[in-house]
Amino acid sequence: xxxxxxxxxxxxxxxxxxxxxxxFQGDFQKYFQANDTLKQKEVLMKWESANPKxxxxxxxxxxYFYKKSMSEVLTLTTKEPQGEKFVITDSLNQTAGYIxxxxxxxxxxxxxxxxxxxxxxxxYPDRLDMRFGKIYALGxxxxxxxFTDEIIKAVQxxxxxxxxxxxxxxxxxxDGKKFFLSSLQTYQLDLYNTGDDSLLPYMRVIAxxxxxxxxxxxxxxxxxxxxxxxxEEYDKGLEALLKAEKINPTDDIVLGNMAYGYTMKGxxxxxxxxxGKVAKHGNSDSKEWAKQQIxxxxx
Numbered sequence: 001x002x003x004x005x006x007x008x009x010x011x012x013x014x015x016x017x018x019x020x021x022x023x024f025q026g027d028f029q030k031y032f033q034a035n036d037t038l039k040q041k042e043v044l045m046k047w048e049s050a051n052p053k054x055x056x057x058x059x060x061x062x063x064y065f066y067k068k069s070m071s072e073v074l075t076l077t078t079k080e081p082q083g084e085k086f087v088i089t090d091s092l093n094q095t096a097g098y099i100x101x102x103x104x105x106x107x108x109x110x111x112x113x114x115x116x117x118x119x120x121x122x123x124y125p126d127r128l129d130m131r132f133g134k135i136y137a138l139g140x141x142x143x144x145x146x147f148t149d150e151i152i153k154a155v156q157x158x159x160x161x162x163x164x165x166x167x168x169x170x171x172x173x174x175d176g177k178k179f180f181l182s183s184l185q186t187y188q189l190d191l192y193n194t195g196d197d198s199l200l201p202y203m204r205v206i207a208x209x210x211x212x213x214x215x216x217x218x219x220x221x222x223x224x225x226x227x228x229x230x231x232e233e234y235d236k237g238l239e240a241l242l243k244a245e246k247i248n249p250t251d252d253i254v255l256g257n258m259a260y261g262y263t264m265k266g267x268x269x270x271x272x273x274x275x276g277k278v279a280k281h282g283n284s285d286s287k288e289w290a291k292q293q294i295x296x297x298x299x
Contacts, residue, residue: 021047021054028060032067040064055127055170058120062130065113066137069106105141113137125157128165128173132183139190148202151187152209154180159213181217184210188223200227218244222254225261234265252282259293272297 024047031039044064047057114137120130131154138147158165163176173179184206191203207224210217221244228237238261244254259274275297278290 021051021056024050024054025056025060028064032060032063035067037064037068053123055120055124055130056168058116058123059130059133059168061116062113062120062133062137065109065116069109069113070103070140071106103140110137110141124166124170126161126164126166127170128154128176128180129167135187139187144191144199144202147187148205151184151206155184155206155209155213181210181214181219185219185223192226197230200230203227216247218248218251218254221247222251222257225257229257229261229264232264234261237261238265250281252278252286255281256286256290259290263297268297 024043028040028043028047031043041064044057044061047054047060051057114134117130117134117137120127121134124130131150135147135150135154138144138150158177158180163180165173165176165180167173188203188206191199191206203223204227207220207227210220211224214220221240225237225240225244228234228240238258241254241258241261244251245258248254255274255277259271259278262268262271262274272294275290275293279287279294282290
């Protein structure tokens, strides 16, 4: 009877803590949307006093520090920036440069957010939103080594927890492996879209690490090939793509990249063969593109 009564008390305490956490979370989100940093801080301090190990407290602290650390500045550059920009032309109406915007970060404030999310990841290693939040921030701040290191940690841990990931409010992701691997493609694209060839080794490291755990991951084989093509190492790129083709013989992206690789090597016969495969297996746009390439190569 005493044990049952104690259990009831503990259950009640857990419910009360959950209710308090939900209230704090709602208040924080309200003030976050309103960009009221003073009220955000006030809620966070009360929340931490009431429930210092609440997982949503760590993500909220992270969001608070991340947003507080960020400011937007105008930039003048000769390289076309992503997003909205103003084109500057010379007297001949030729593009001379661009005016765009860029986010910059206060290092000390930014690190406070990273430290908070690190605490959360340590306590709740299956929380993929924490890991991805950290990776996103490191990418936005262009800390590419740390960005890559954190992706590697997540890939290695995915083998430990067999992709049994959770998200906000500890909700279980229904198809953790698919979501995890597809998200990694977005991060690889972040690196690729910089247009900075000095970052290709990071793409290569990530692709190789994914392939250690998921050797049949076609997208990583394709990513690996792209890093070799961009450094004109066509044989190495084609080697990766041949592995990908064995796994999925009808993947039109793989087939198209193989056609490109053979084109760059000057092997017209093999290039036409693979453009033909794209014309057979691709969607309507890639089929049309492949047919045009074949016509050009036969001239």
